[in-house]
Amino acid sequence: MIELDEIDRQLLRALAQDVTQSAGALGRRFGLSQPATWRRIRRLQDSGAISGRRLRLDKAALGFGVTVFLGIKLARKGHVSLEDFERAVSAIPEVQLVEHVLGLYDYRLRIVARDLSDFERVLRHRIMTLPGAGEVEANVVLSEERRPGPLG
Incomplete structure (x- = not known):
């Protein structure tokens, strides 16, 4: 530190x-x-206190009006390689963030879509067809505020 x-x-x-x-x-x-x-x-x-410089895109200005946090529980742990799942889900363009987490779900994804029907398409045809994808829970973001980082 x-x-x-x-x-x-x-x-x-x-x-x-x-x-x-x-x-x-x-x-x-x-x-x-x-x-x-x-x-x-x-x-x-x-x-390492500064680990890079990032460009923040305005999702709404680019036509992505819906952000969803998706919890995914793998269907058969042990039958699916976590690396294979992570590689496959990371290849989906609408998936902005993949987090391996402890708790009710195994993964938490941040997904952007043009609208709810576009999100449904991503969910049905891309997410649910991933190796090992099981139970999911979607939370649609209604509003978002940028909070100060750890330095306040």
Whole structure:
């Protein structure tokens, strides 16, 4: 675990809000030179505190109006390789996230679809035909808010 001071925390919060900010702009904001800011960012990357930069797409603007969290219980544990299931489900374009979880279900998926009938098509023709797919529970997202990360 890396030791973070207040400036590190401020940098992380600022980058979480907008990763495209330059080291120069961040430095001016937090009273650092551009090279000092860049060294801090590089240290955070090297330590693993920053593990990449991601592009967030607006699902609605791209025509995907429905997000569903789907719990899946494998039908026959031991008869299906978890790796085979994960590889197959990860190949479905509408599946944004695959999480192997403890609890009532074995996997939790985040799926986007154009509308509910599109989700039904994905569920029937892609998810339920996967090797080992058994019981499912769908939770349709009604609204979503972006919450601050672990640094608040």
